[in-house]
Amino acid sequence: MVLGTSSNAGKSWVATALCAWYRAQGYQVAPFKAQNMSNNARVVATPDGQWGEIGTAQYLQALAAGCVPDVRMNPLLLKPEADTRSQVVLLGQVDAALSAMPWRGRSQHVWPQIAQALDSLRAENDVVVIEGAGSPAEINLHSSDVVNMRVARHGQAHCLLVADIDRGGAFAHLYGTWALLPPEEQALLRGFVLNKFRGDARLLAPAPQMLQERTGVPTVATIPMQWNHGLPEEDGVFDARSTGAGAIHTTVAIVAYPRMSNHDEFQPLLNLPGVRVVWARSPAQLQGADWVILPGSKATAADLDWMRRQGLDAAVVAHAHAGRRVLGICGGLQMLGEALIDLHGVDGNAAGLGLLPLVTLFAPDKTVRRVRVHLPALHGPWSSLAGMTLDVYEIHHGQTQLRTDMEAGQPQRSREVVPGLVWQNGPGHIWGTYWHGMLENTAFVQALFGAQAPSLEVVFARLAEGVQAWFAQEA
Structure with a gap:
């Protein structure tokens, strides 16, 4: 022991x-x-x-x-x-x-x-x-x-x-x-x-x-x-010295709200050469980022409120409007939408960031499953992932639906890539998904960053x- x-x-x-x-x-x-x-x-x-x-x-x-x-x-x-x-x-x-x-x-x-x-x-x-x-x-x-x-x-x-x-x-x-x-x-x-x-x-x-x-x-x-x-920190102790070595070519800012969950899935990014990971708690830390990631959350509505009090909501929206990549995972996906509706006292009600025309309804029962998925055709900066096979998992109370009536006047419509699980905006640089663990698939990381982290067996x-x-x- x-x-x-x-x-x-x-x-x-x-x-x-x-x-x-x-x-x-x-x-x-x-x-x-x-x-x-x-x-x-x-x-x-x-x-x-x-x-x-x-x-x-x-x-x-x-x-x-x-x-x-x-x-x-x-x-x-x-x-x-x-x-x-x-x-x-x-x-x-x-x-x-x-x-x-x-x-x-x-x-x-x-x-x-x-x-x-x-x-x-x-x-x-x-x-x-x-x-x-x-x-x-x-x-x-x-x-x-x-x-x-x-x-x-x-x-x-x-x-x-x-x-x-x-x-x-x-x-x-x-x-x-x-x-x-x-x-x-x-x-x-x-x-x-x-x-x-x-x-x-x-x-x-x-x-x-x-x-x-x-x-x-x-x-x-x-x-x-x-x-x-090479292993994630169990209690979320983030250290810049764990960022991958070599000349930096990509900066990934992960919004570190108080009830962030499953942040361990980003460990492969910290092990990649040339990738700088920033755990962002202020708008200034998003400046110059190539990616912004909204990770999972155990209290999505409360974490959205925290983001607004920090001014991070506006910073994320500005980053997206500039055409830079935004990835929302699970609770982060829910934040990208228009509204969170809680009729059962699961999480709380809140207005979303409005970057995807989605509405999330929280259910009393939790969806928990591990699946092997095959990515369909994706557009925009994620197109290199099309056809890839990934091992992923889901842990969420929310059930999310696309509401195209909420994006009237947009020249390019958002689309549901995988029913109930994956969505993209019209230009394609904003991606929201309920899938955890994508970054732990070596082919996925190789396609996006041109490098691989040491495998767990090596670690x-x-x-x-x-x-x-x-x-x-x-x-």
Whole structure:
């Protein structure tokens, strides 16, 4: 089990690397995280043959492990809709009753499913790599814990505790976390990991030895800072240094509204040579962009309101009117239209940006599916994509319709490229779609940018090699 002294310590990344390493050693391995709070989700199969959602981190860990992702690997997913409200997804499906329940009241209802999911994965695999959440020493949450030490105790897991040494205070974080755990949980800690280290590792002495003398726990790995490692940041920590290398020929501005979802699907852009990615939160950051992308949103109406308060709505419209590319995905597609209509209290009502003659009606039931699609003929700057086969997925409450009566006087009419899923404006430079994951198809990226990012298999191989080196140094 990989625990952390805090969020962003590197739990997801280290767990992914361990999945890749165990796979490389010939083990049958699977990932597990009891509860994930993230608006980055992927579509996977459920035991009854339906589609469900899990956190992106566990989806990628399953790929690193060489196994098929399924809902047991992240049985509880919390998708924040506001600062004090989340949509609860249990074993892949939205659970309205749990979503309405107070946080502390959920644990007794979800623990049996969590334990069963973990036990079944343990029965089927040689190794299960478990990821914790936040810190195991959040003593205000210990009594209702279903993701950290309760899981560790249930599985009698061998636990690693990871600290982000780049932030400073790592040894205090490690010691304080250990000290706040009861003795039976301290006994499960088998090693400390110092992550994101920059400098000469010899300068760490004598701290690791002193820490071991106080806790009985050795420091088993010191992992150097990893820029451009190729995996998306789980919690949306954006860093310009992750932009692809080489002379910049294309700038892509992604509007980073507060409830942005599935931003992990843009990681291939950050890995591309010559492509500069800007996470835009102000109109100035859209200036000079070749592309503007409106990503998915877990609260489309609220994020549209935020855009208007920043002046980003006018900046996006100006960019589109200048004939530059605009891509709206899922919630971003809905924003491109004329209106959002919510009769069921799902998201909220709002006027759209008016760049496509679309009206979206929010439905109580969520569409969740993974599909293989064949692109029909496209026009404008997207024409090179015609005939391409893509693996994509959908996660949305909205149902969108084309309303050609709303664009009277336009010389070139917008069109529905794929019924209910893909639309383009008349000139063709504005494209809206419910399809997530297009940029993770190498042929799609090659056609649009003339280059390819390293494949996930290459990324996983590098991680496995890294584990071999980082842990061996401390052995």
